[in-house]
Amino acid sequence: MGNTRILTREFEYVAPETMPELLALLDRYGPAATIIAGGTDVVPQLKYEKISPDYLIDVTKIAELRTVRRDGALHIGAAVRLRDVKAYCRDNETYACLGDALGSIGQAQVVNMGTLGGNICTASPAADSALALLVLEARVRLIGSGGERVVPLDAFFRGPKMTGMEPGEVMAEIQVPAVVDHTGSAFRKIGRVAGDISKISCAVAVQSDGERCLSCRIGMGAVGPTPMRMPGVEQLLSGRAIDAGVMDEAADRIAADISPLTDVRSTEFYRRRVSRVLFKDTFDQAWKRVQR
Amino acid sequence: MMTKRRVTLTVNGEHVEPLVEANALLVNVLREELQLTGTKYCCGTGQCGGCTVLVNGEPILSCLTLAVAVDGADILTIEGVAKPDGSLDPIQEAFLDHGAVQCGFCTPGMILMAKDLLAHDPSPSEERIREHLRGNLCRCTGYHRIVKAIGSCGQ
Numbered sequence: 001m002g003n004t005r006i007l008t009r010e011f012e013y014v015a016p017e018t019m020p021e022l023l024a025l026l027d028r029y030g031p032a033a034t035i036i037a038g039g040t041d042v043v044p045q046l047k048y049e050k051i052s053p054d055y056l057i058d059v060t061k062i063a064e065l066r067t068v069r070r071d072g073a074l075h076i077g078a079a080v081r082l083r084d085v086k087a088y089c090r091d092n093e094t095y096a097c098l099g100d101a102l103g104s105i106g107q108a109q110v111v112n113m114g115t116l117g118g119n120i121c122t123a124s125p126a127a128d129s130a131l132a133l134l135v136l137e138a139r140v141r142l143i144g145s146g147g148e149r150v151v152p153l154d155a156f157f158r159g160p161k162m163t164g165m166e167p168g169e170v171m172a173e174i175q176v177p178a179v180v181d182h183t184g185s186a187f188r189k190i191g192r193v194a195g196d197i198s199k200i201s202c203a204v205a206v207q208s209d210g211e212r213c214l215s216c217r218i219g220m221g222a223v224g225p226t227p228m229r230m231p232g233v234e235q236l237l238s239g240r241a242i243d244a245g246v247m248d249e250a251a252d253r254i255a256a257d258i259s260p261l262t263d264v265r266s267t268e269f270y271r272r273r274v275s276r277v278l279f280k281d282t283f284d285q286a287w288k289r290v291q292r
Numbered sequence: 293m294m295t296k297r298r299v300t301l302t303v304n305g306e307h308v309e310p311l312v313e314a315n316a317l318l319v320n321v322l323r324e325e326l327q328l329t330g331t332k333y334c335c336g337t338g339q340c341g342g343c344t345v346l347v348n349g350e351p352i353l354s355c356l357t358l359a360v361a362v363d364g365a366d367i368l369t370i371e372g373v374a375k376p377d378g379s380l381d382p383i384q385e386a387f388l389d390h391g392a393v394q395c396g397f398c399t400p401g402m403i404l405m406a407k408d409l410l411a412h413d414p415s416p417s418e419e420r421i422r423e424h425l426r427g428n429l430c431r432c433t434g435y436h437r438i439v440k441a442i443g444s445c446g447q
Contacts (some may be wrong), residue, residue, distance in 0.1 A: 004336025006320060010294050013314035013360045036302075036361075042354040043317075043339050056314070058361055083350075107427025108405070109344055109353045 003050040007163075009046055013057040019172070023145045026168045031057045035170060038113035038232070041122045058226070061117070065172065070119045072178050078117025078140075078171040084130070087115050095176065095205045096289055097185035101132035104189050106196075117171045120156070123163045126198040126222035130157070132187045133207040134227050135217040140175045144169040157226035183207045184289030188282045189221070191276060198222045199266035202278045204286040206237075213237045218279070223271055224256035232257050233279075233281060242287065250283075251276035299363040303328065304372025314357045317355035319343045323370060330370035330400045339427030345369050351408045357408035370400035373407065382445055383405035383407060394432030401428050406442045409431035 034053035065079035089099030189201035201221035260271035334342030
């Protein structure tokens with residue numbers, strides 16, 4: 001069951017200040033090490049005895065992981081706090097769905113502590129920021145002592161709490177490509193109370209000419225083992241003039257294509273039923289945000 | 293046996309150097325090493341906001357924070373909110389005037405969240421106040437009086 005008052009696990013804490021130091025530590029300690037950033041997920045996992053590291057490596061002191069830069073694409077260091085990403089999205093409406101997702105996390109304290117890389121590496125099927133990043137076609141840059149690679153986010157998630165990260169690798173940054181013109185995006189979720197973990201969530205990025213959907217990307221969260229893109233619905237909508245009939249058709253397809261479970265937060269029945277209206281509302285909001 | 297390390301903190305304006313183990317949580321260092329028991333241990337899992345303190349001016353959850361990770365930080369707990377002469381902060385006065393305290397367990401976290409909010413937004417709307425307190429649970433007041441108290445501090 002664990003102890004929520006103290007940490008019973010004994011470990012050494014190390015806080016490297018450069019990437020080479022970090023990679024050397026990951027190589028030296030191997031599976032005995034766990035990376036920690038904001039701690040909002042790792043510390044509860046320690047309390048519940050889900051993880052038992054001998055070494056905790058804090059990556060938040062590495063300046064390179066704490067910076068945001070833009071060169072066409074937006075590069076967000078993996079240890080940039082959710083608070084700073086949220087502020088950036090508030091000033092740049094292009095990334096509206098990411099702003100929505102971070103806004104929906106709710107607890108100011110968690111937004112101050114948690115990091116974008118942490119939110120992704122946790123690989124929760126219900127992760128809010130991950131779903132928004134998925135429809136923005138984000139990629140993650142992973143660095144290991146053997147070199148680095150860039151992985152599209154939809155290939156990064158392998159299952160609940162499972163990622164494509166190899167032992168010894170660390171996430172360096174999240175890359176969000178420039179958003180094409182005439183695109184609007186939105187994220188919405190349904191939780192028991194405001195700020196709660198999603199029962200079901202939806203993110204949409206749509207490019208439109210005012211009447212037709214030129215292209216779109218649709219993601220659904222907490223309805224499968226990972227945050228999922230909905231390629232069937234994306235194809236169905238692309239090139240179509242958007243009216244109530246088309247939206248009904250798309251919503252039916254969403255409800256058919258998701259694979260929700262019944263768990264502590266909701267039921268399969270409820271998730272499938274509510275997916276239709278959640279998708280329609282999210283799509284509608286993204287559509288209204290298209291800049292013309 | 294873990295090695296202990298000395299961390300340097302400024303807590304409520306005072307320089308302290310507690311000796312802590314790597315797995316020591318900030319909430320326990322504040323309460324047990326520094327005897328600042330105003331910060332509450334409540335849910336222990338980051339859901340209720342009762343252990344909120346300001347680290348470098350920003351609210352965080354001390355039950356999910358390793359003390360070693362905040363080495364060098366400036367920390368404000370509820371004990372540092374009143375003025376050194378003992379006179380209360382206007383937020384504390386407002387909580388008393390509005391009856392915003394019942395059992396009092398959530399109050400330190402609520403007051404620190406209010407300090408943070410008013411520092412950035414001197415006259416917050418009711419909606420903004422409720423939004424800002426979303427991560428702080430109260431089982432007594434129904435929140436109404438807390439929201440009113442904070443609203444009354446606005447200019």
